[in-house]
Amino acid sequence: MNIFNRKKYVTVPQGQTAQMAADRVPDGMWVKCNKCGKVVYNKQLGKYKICPLCEGYFRISAPEMIVNVVDEDGFTAHDADLVPENPINYPNYEEKIKQLGETLDIKEAVVTGRAKIHGIDTMICAMDSRFIMGSMGSVVGEKITRAFEAALADKLPIVVFTASGGARMQEGIVSLMQMGKVSAAVKRHSDAGLLYITVLTDPTTGGVTASFAMQGDIILAEPGALVGFAGRRVIEQTIKQKLPEDFQSAEFVLEHGFIDKIVPRPELRDTLGRLLKIHCQKMPPAQQSMDGFEYYCGGEGVEPFKAVEIARKVTRPTGRDIISYMVKDFVEMHGDRNFRDDGAIVGGIGYLNGMPITVVATQKGHNLEENVACNFGQPHPEGYRKALRIMKQAEKFGRPILTLINTSGAYPAAGAEERGQGSAIAASLFEMAGFTVPVVAVIVGEGGSGGAIALALADRVFMFEYSMYSILSPEGFASILWKDGKRAKEAAGVMKLRPTDLMELGIIEGIIPEIESGFENDMAHSLDYLESLLLAEYGKLGAMPTEDLLEGRYQRFRKFGSY
Numbered sequence: 001m002n003i004f005n006r007k008k009y010v011t012v013p014q015g016q017t018a019q020m021a022a023d024r025v026p027d028g029m030w031v032k033c034n035k036c037g038k039v040v041y042n043k044q045l046g047k048y049k050i051c052p053l054c055e056g057y058f059r060i061s062a063p064e065m066i067v068n069v070v071d072e073d074g075f076t077a078h079d080a081d082l083v084p085e086n087p088i089n090y091p092n093y094e095e096k097i098k099q100l101g102e103t104l105d106i107k108e109a110v111v112t113g114r115a116k117i118h119g120i121d122t123m124i125c126a127m128d129s130r131f132i133m134g135s136m137g138s139v140v141g142e143k144i145t146r147a148f149e150a151a152l153a154d155k156l157p158i159v160v161f162t163a164s165g166g167a168r169m170q171e172g173i174v175s176l177m178q179m180g181k182v183s184a185a186v187k188r189h190s191d192a193g194l195l196y197i198t199v200l201t202d203p204t205t206g207g208v209t210a211s212f213a214m215q216g217d218i219i220l221a222e223p224g225a226l227v228g229f230a231g232r233r234v235i236e237q238t239i240k241q242k243l244p245e246d247f248q249s250a251e252f253v254l255e256h257g258f259i260d261k262i263v264p265r266p267e268l269r270d271t272l273g274r275l276l277k278i279h280c281q282k283m284p285p286a287q288q289s290m291d292g293f294e295y296y297c298g299g300e301g302v303e304p305f306k307a308v309e310i311a312r313k314v315t316r317p318t319g320r321d322i323i324s325y326m327v328k329d330f331v332e333m334h335g336d337r338n339f340r341d342d343g344a345i346v347g348g349i350g351y352l353n354g355m356p357i358t359v360v361a362t363q364k365g366h367n368l369e370e371n372v373a374c375n376f377g378q379p380h381p382e383g384y385r386k387a388l389r390i391m392k393q394a395e396k397f398g399r400p401i402l403t404l405i406n407t408s409g410a411y412p413a414a415g416a417e418e419r420g421q422g423s424a425i426a427a428s429l430f431e432m433a434g435f436t437v438p439v440v441a442v443i444v445g446e447g448g449s450g451g452a453i454a455l456a457l458a459d460r461v462f463m464f465e466y467s468m469y470s471i472l473s474p475e476g477f478a479s480i481l482w483k484d485g486k487r488a489k490e491a492a493g494v495m496k497l498r499p500t501d502l503m504e505l506g507i508i509e510g511i512i513p514e515i516e517s518g519f520e521n522d523m524a525h526s527l528d529y530l531e532s533l534l535l536a537e538y539g540k541l542g543a544m545p546t547e548d549l550l551e552g553r554y555q556r557f558r559k560f561g562s563y
């Protein structure tokens with residue numbers, strides 16, 4: 001960022017002196033950074049308005065934001081001259097609106113219109129905090145609602161950049177009603193299967209957070225942006241405690257599961273372009289049916305406990321490793337929109353040989369640090385809720401789903417029970433039974449119990465040659481039935497947990513070949529096969545009428561039982 005020599009331009013000390021200096025310099029040339037408190041030369045901020053000294057973000061106007069993200073062929077503004085009346089006759093309100101409209105390059109706190117991003121026709125709304133703190137009055141609500149209605153009529157995706165202090169007090173209850181009005185328009189747009197992306201910028205608060213800001217299919221945020229509902233001071237007064245520095249930051253809401261991703265401002269245009277592109281492509285192209293695919297039929301001689309040992313190796317490629325080998329241009333999504341982002345589940349969208357796909361994987365680590373971050377591959381309820389949220393988007397946008405499973409089980413802990421581990425797994429099974437897109441599950445290592453089947457109610461289930469799928473661990477099995485956990489090896493022999501046994505029982509459809517020392521030692525051997533297998537399966541499943549797909553999945557599980 002430092003294209004200028006900072007010393008040459010800025011040697012102003014912090015604090016009061018800096019303020020005095022700022023006051024002295026000609027208007028518009030020098031600006032004070034809110035983050036580091038230093039004064040910088042306006043032009044040094046560049047088009048992304050980032051402080052060259054501390055990389056803090058300056059607030060950006062709606063027109064500037066739009067120019068930064070849209071293609072060069074321009075932006076067609078809608079309703080640019082719409083101004084509010086005075087619904088509760090608040091003194092001097094009309095004058096204030098008029099005066100702001102004359103001083104600024106905008107007439108209200110949101111700019112709406114249509115443009116292309118990476119060549120894709122998109123509706124855009126950008127809020128502007130210069131206009132009465134980006135507060136949502138009648139016109140803000142009306143313009144955004146009209147933008148959603150126009151996007152619905154023309155089947156366009158929509159991107160909304162939020163920047164708002166919340167409701168507009170001067171319009172009273174009429175302002176509050178905008179939350180309902182916009183939300184209803186968002187719902188209609190969503191029900192038509194159209195994409196809505198929100199980009200939260202500083203600040204996104206109050207009624208905007210509590211309505212359309214949090215209703216996006218994909219929610220992005222700028223680094224450090226303030227994102228919250230109630231104001232910090234109000235909360236501090238209520239609870240009579242000081243809140244931590246990062247409270248209600250973009251980073252805070254990411255950790256708490258409410259947004260998908262933090263995107264630096266210079267990367268916004270590209271990220272939006274990639275997301276829009278992947279949502280414009282749908283089912284697998286016909287040439288990927290691959291009729292002549294040859295299925296592997298080995299794995300006979302694998303000793304059961306050896307499958308267990310290799311499946312558990314810490315060197316075994318993780319969900320993330322497989323995704324990075326096989327899935328191109330992967331964009332990871334985060335959060336369950338409810339409680340927390342669970343590191344034990346990795347999910348997102350990308351391309352499998354050019355075909356858009358949604359991938360959800362349980363994640364283990366290769367070392368202690370990684371394993372702590374992903375809880376040793378044992379998801380909490382919020383992990384299953386995150387997985388389900390991401391899979392539901394696949395359903396909405398017609399993308400096939402791939403789940404990669406390697407977990408010893410769902411995390412057995414008090415907190416997990418309090419937040420409904422059973423309920424989260426149940427919801428996953430319930431919804432997976434009804435997805436109208438093809439679902440393929442692959443057991444990569446351990447397929448442990450309810451935590452595994454939570455992601456395996458699929459049209460096809462495959463297993464790696466050295467993997468296991470079982471009601472519980474062999475140690476647990478031996479301990480419960482024989483009161484002796486040390487007889488795990490013996491238990492593995494009777495449990496029918498290895499792939500060939502499960503093939504015989506009809507629990508799985510096939511096996512992915514793997515060299516004896518584990519597939520980390522020959523990723524290409526296993527994963528090139530897996531990729532071809534998946535393309536063949538999605539080709540077949542994708543060509544089936546929806547009723548047949550659903551009936552097939554129903555019967556796949558309906559058949560299990562012995563009586």
Ligand SMILES: [Zn+2]
Binds near residue numbers: 033036038055056
């Ligand atoms: Zn700064």
